[in-house]
Amino acid sequence: MTKAVYIAQLPKQEQEEIAAKLKAILVAEGLSEIEVFRAVKDAMDSKIADVIHLFDDK
Numbered sequence: 001m002t003k004a005v006y007i008a009q010l011p012k013q014e015q016e017e018i019a020a021k022l023k024a025i026l027v028a029e030g031l032s033e034i035e036v037f038r039a040v041k042d043a044m045d046s047k048i049a050d051v052i053h054l055f056d057d058k
Helices: 014-029 035-043 050-053
Strands: none
Touching: 014 050, 035 050
């Protein structure tokens, strides 16, 4: 069994890079500012494995 790694456990710079990429994707999808804020906040509390698929082919 592998240990789950959460985004919040990554170095601050990596967290910021993930947040910026996610924000760009969500803005491009047309989400409102508050929806983007909430989604990025939720993602920062997620396991890396749960959000990594969002960056495939991006």
